[in-house]
Amino acid sequence: MIKNILKKENYNQNLNSRYTKGKLYFTVFFTALMIAIIGLAILLFQIISQGTEMLSWTFVSSYPSRFPEKAGILSALVGSIWLMGLTGIFAVPLGIGTAVYLEEYAPKNKFTQFLEINISNLAGVPSIVYGLLGLAVFVGALNMGRTLIAGALTMALLVMPIVILASREAIKQVPYSHREAAYALGATRWEVVRSVVLPSAIPGIMTGAILSMSRAVGEAAPVLAVSALVYLTFVPTDPFDRFTVMPIQIYNWVSRPQDGFRELAASGIILLLVLLLSMNSIAIYIRSKYQNKSEE
Amino acid sequence: MLNNQAEFKNKTHMGLSKRRVITGKIAEIVFFLCAVISIITTVGIVVSLLSQSLYFFFEVTLWEFLTGTRWAPILKPQSFGVLPLVTGTLLVSGIAALFAVPIGLATAVFLSEYAPDRVRKIAKPFLEILAGIPTVVYGYFALTFVTPKLQIILPDLIIFNALSAGLVMGLMIIPMVSSLSEDAMVSVSRSLREGAYALGATRSEVAWKVVVPAALSGIVASFILAISRAIGETMLVTIAAGATPRMSLDPLQSIQTMTAFIVQLSLGETPHGSIEYNTIFAVGLLLFVMTLTMNLIGHLIVRKWQQVDK
Amino acid sequence: MVTDEYILSSDNLNVYYGNFQALANVSIKIKPNIVTALIGPSGCGKSTLLRCFNRMNDLIPIFSLDGSIKYKSQELYDDTTDATNIRSQIGMVFQKPNPFPKSIYDNVAFGLKINGYTGNYDEAIENSLRRAALWEEVKDRLNKSAIGLSGGQQQRLCIARALAVNPEVLLMDEPASALDPIGTLAIEELIRELAGSVTIVIVTHNMQQAARVSDETAFLMVNDNRAGYLVEHDYTDKIFTNPSEERTEAYITGRFS
Numbered sequence: 001m002i003k004n005i006l007k008k009e010n011y012n013q014n015l016n017s018r019y020t021k022g023k024l025y026f027t028v029f030f031t032a033l034m035i036a037i038i039g040l041a042i043l044l045f046q047i048i049s050q051g052t053e054m055l056s057w058t059f060v061s062s063y064p065s066r067f068p069e070k071a072g073i074l075s076a077l078v079g080s081i082w083l084m085g086l087t088g089i090f091a092v093p094l095g096i097g098t099a100v101y102l103e104e105y106a107p108k109n110k111f112t113q114f115l116e117i118n119i120s121n122l123a124g125v126p127s128i129v130y131g132l133l134g135l136a137v138f139v140g141a142l143n144m145g146r147t148l149i150a151g152a153l154t155m156a157l158l159v160m161p162i163v164i165l166a167s168r169e170a171i172k173q174v175p176y177s178h179r180e181a182a183y184a185l186g187a188t189r190w191e192v193v194r195s196v197v198l199p200s201a202i203p204g205i206m207t208g209a210i211l212s213m214s215r216a217v218g219e220a221a222p223v224l225a226v227s228a229l230v231y232l233t234f235v236p237t238d239p240f241d242r243f244t245v246m247p248i249q250i251y252n253w254v255s256r257p258q259d260g261f262r263e264l265a266a267s268g269i270i271l272l273l274v275l276l277l278s279m280n281s282i283a284i285y286i287r288s289k290y291q292n293k294s295e296e
Numbered sequence: 297m298l299n300n301q302a303e304f305k306n307k308t309h310m311g312l313s314k315r316r317v318i319t320g321k322i323a324e325i326v327f328f329l330c331a332v333i334s335i336i337t338t339v340g341i342v343v344s345l346l347s348q349s350l351y352f353f354f355e356v357t358l359w360e361f362l363t364g365t366r367w368a369p370i371l372k373p374q375s376f377g378v379l380p381l382v383t384g385t386l387l388v389s390g391i392a393a394l395f396a397v398p399i400g401l402a403t404a405v406f407l408s409e410y411a412p413d414r415v416r417k418i419a420k421p422f423l424e425i426l427a428g429i430p431t432v433v434y435g436y437f438a439l440t441f442v443t444p445k446l447q448i449i450l451p452d453l454i455i456f457n458a459l460s461a462g463l464v465m466g467l468m469i470i471p472m473v474s475s476l477s478e479d480a481m482v483s484v485s486r487s488l489r490e491g492a493y494a495l496g497a498t499r500s501e502v503a504w505k506v507v508v509p510a511a512l513s514g515i516v517a518s519f520i521l522a523i524s525r526a527i528g529e530t531m532l533v534t535i536a537a538g539a540t541p542r543m544s545l546d547p548l549q550s551i552q553t554m555t556a557f558i559v560q561l562s563l564g565e566t567p568h569g570s571i572e573y574n575t576i577f578a579v580g581l582l583l584f585v586m587t588l589t590m591n592l593i594g595h596l597i598v599r600k601w602q603q604v605d606k
Numbered sequence: 607m608v609t610d611e612y613i614l615s616s617d618n619l620n621v622y623y624g625n626f627q628a629l630a631n632v633s634i635k636i637k638p639n640i641v642t643a644l645i646g647p648s649g650c651g652k653s654t655l656l657r658c659f660n661r662m663n664d665l666i667p668i669f670s671l672d673g674s675i676k677y678k679s680q681e682l683y684d685d686t687t688d689a690t691n692i693r694s695q696i697g698m699v700f701q702k703p704n705p706f707p708k709s710i711y712d713n714v715a716f717g718l719k720i721n722g723y724t725g726n727y728d729e730a731i732e733n734s735l736r737r738a739a740l741w742e743e744v745k746d747r748l749n750k751s752a753i754g755l756s757g758g759q760q761q762r763l764c765i766a767r768a769l770a771v772n773p774e775v776l777l778m779d780e781p782a783s784a785l786d787p788i789g790t791l792a793i794e795e796l797i798r799e800l801a802g803s804v805t806i807v808i809v810t811h812n813m814q815q816a817a818r819v820s821d822e823t824a825f826l827m828v829n830d831n832r833a834g835y836l837v838e839h840d841y842t843d844k845i846f847t848n849p850s851e852e853r854t855e856a857y858i859t860g861r862f863s
């Protein structure tokens with residue numbers, strides 16, 4: 001037997017000072033979280049205190065103007081809604097299709113691996129680069145001009161990774177036994193996807209779709225590159241109109257030195273945040289409802 | 297065996313109506329094409345950036361572009377050294393990282409090691425809101441709130457400056473650092489923690505000496521991805537950091553980032569084919585290469601670490 | 607010496623996870639410097655009992671207990687007793703080897719560092735590794751990652767890591783169940799080696815193992831409410847050859863599942 005050479009008196013546990021250190025760490029970690037939350041609180045407070053005064057029906061229903069009191073966000077609001085809808089029309093089906101391919105069809109090989117790496121990298125490409133892509137391809141090469149449709153196609157490529165990710169998660173949640181049951185009845189793979197996988201994945205997919213559209217509503221940089229800064233006093237009526245969106249209008253107002261425009265910017269931000277918040281709440285509501293159901 | 301399977305497949309297929317088989321085949325092709333769009337997107341990005349920059353590099357050598365220290369594409373005499381834009385970008389991202397990395401990491405440690413479920417449930421949505429706020433809003437906040445407040449302490453601060461843009465960008469990327477780091481820490485196995493507790497470690501020793509080192513690669517990846525995000529961020533710096541390309545690391549001054557330059561030129565409807573128009577693609581290409589490299593490294597680290605973990 | 611006759615003793619111990627009672631009225635006395643085996647069917651609370659001895663269960667929020675557990679004469683679940691301090695005196699080895707993803711050296715040094723060891727580290731680490739019968743195998747690669755070791759070596763490293771804190775008691779929860787026969791044998795030999803210098807309490811599902819390594823054996827079972835209780839605690843020889851309780855014999859001979 002090997003002798004134990006360790007001695008009790010050689011340990012100096014010093015528990016009290018270690019606990020004090022632990023408390024200190026705790027305080028530091030907790031403070032960090034509070035800094036983030038307080039930062040958010042100040043930001044929201046600043047915006048609300050600046051923006052509520054100008055927020056009125058006139059603001060929502062008027063076109064931009066050189067006079068802050070008369071200016072409104074109508075063209076940008078309508079432009080944002082158009083852009084959001086068109087982006088969804090392009091991005092959601094393509095995103096779902098990609099997700100279905102990756103989850104249900106893709107063989108385990110190098111090409112699939114490449115596809116996955118490619119998608120995760122696309123999610124990290126700066127949004128302004130998408131803007132340049134849209135400018136070169138949709139506006140330039142395909143000659144669409146600085147139109148809604150060019151903006152929406154650009155934005156669709158930008159948000160597609162979000163739809164893909166959410167849809168894949170949702171599809172993964174569908175238990176394999178459900179698929180087996182359908183296969184056992186002689187269904188083809190497509191029939192299984194259509195009648196088993198997609199129906200039960202729909203809530204998760206919808207959540208992703210809404211989140212992707214809310215991302216599209218908040219983005220300014222790629223739209224700027226595609227549409228340029230335009231001063232519009234009409235609302236777009238078809239996809240080939242020129243357009244502007246709320247973040248761009250806000251940017252326009254922020255960059256003017258007069259206080260009146262700064263307040264308009266804050267009002268615009270309130271409107272934008274309310275829109276985003278309600279979209280995200282819907283997404284969260286769908287997700288929670290769906291989760292409760294699957295737990296039953 | 298193989299034969300049998302093939303036979304079996306054939307049989308089942310014979311049992312299907314031709315229409316069902318064809319529909320199935322078409323569906324598969326459609327799904328595949330959807331997936332290919334993502335590759336086309338990447339190719340599209342690379343080709344459009346490269347081809348447009350090519351025109352630029354006909355007139356300006358790559359060397360001149362990458363090492364020149366004066367950036368004046370619209371002023372006469374023109375000069376196309378991109379370093380001032382790179383410096384500006386790195387300055388703002390650096391400030392953001394200095395602010396966001398410690399705070400994001402500490403937040404992650406708090407959420408994963410200390411916070412009871414109840415607190416986590418309240419705190420996480422706040423961080424998610426922070427992550428979901430459009431970047432123009434951050435720009436507004438930096439310009440109309442943070443800068444004036446900082447000017448009280450730092451009277452030399454210019455209205456458009458790298459410091460407040462960097463700080464607010466830090467606030468913006470905290471959720472990214474904290475949520476990715478937290479994911480890494482949460483996936484450190486419980487048995488490691490128990491092993492440390494069983495040796496008489498206190499909670500903070502377990503967190504700091506066992507969990508954080510074990511999750512280190514994931515944490516580092518979160519830093520890299522967040523900084524890459526900061527480098528590519530556009531509206532915040534366009535609004536708050538200024539439009540003065542400057543080879544300087546003085547945070548109190550107005551600078552210009554690569555992204556802000558692209559926006560600046562996009563605003564005036566630059567004519568298709570002019571050198572100015574091509575310049576933004578050259579800068580865009582550099583931006584793309586920088587962020588892509590960082591993202592690839594970040595994802596590589598995450599992947600490696602997930603493999604080791606299993 | 608003034609050491610008490612028993613190093614660990616519980617008296618009418620009841621343990622709960624939320625509303626679920628995991629242990630009922632367990633009174634057990636563990637003698638110092640011998641090996642005591644805890645056996646019993648799955649879910650009877652062996653791990654629970656073991657983890658009460660070093661207050662490991664404190665980490666589970668829904669855990670609670672009443673009754674008494676003493677370490678020597680110190681009441682373990684007393685407001686004045688510090689769990690961290692207790693854990694440095696009562697070490698634990700887990701079912702799955704859980705070395706830290708650090709070097710072999712740093713794994714053993716971890717406990718020394720946090721417990722403020724003031725002696726020579728190299729000496730202490732060599733001694734702990736020797737006592738864990740691992741020194742010869744790793745002395746040339748102390749700075750290599752512990753993750754590269756075999757399962758059996760990892761488990762002995764975890765034992766060395768625990769020994770470096772100089773515990774008086776070593777709690778082992780199925781320490782060999784994740785190992786191959788060779789690794790198992792090494793651990794069993796090691797347990798016999800260590801007995802005499804530390805008190806060992808080992809949970810095992812393997813009857814032969816209990817018979818081979820332990821001096822005393824305690825048999826636990828579950829009652830109708832699925833709460834574990836102590837059936838019998840005696841010399842291992844006695845338990846395996848001539849138990850007092852019908853139930854013990856039934857379990858050991860496998861007539862019971």
Ligand SMILES: Nc1ncnc2c1ncn2[C@@H]1O[C@H](COP(=O)(O)OP(=O)(O)OP(=O)(O)O)[C@@H](O)[C@H]1O
Pocket residue numbers: 623626628647648649650651652653654655666832
């Ligand atoms: N963290 C916990 N939360 C709730 N119940 C628990 C927890 N840990 C254990 N239990 C329950 O307590 C009872 C005893 O568990 P314990 O792990 O102590 O049994 P065991 O005898 O070690 O079993 P095994 O031989 O399978 O390891 C079981 O019914 C188990 O489900």
Ligand SMILES: [Mg+2]
Pocket residue numbers: 652653654779809
């Ligand atoms: Mg157990």
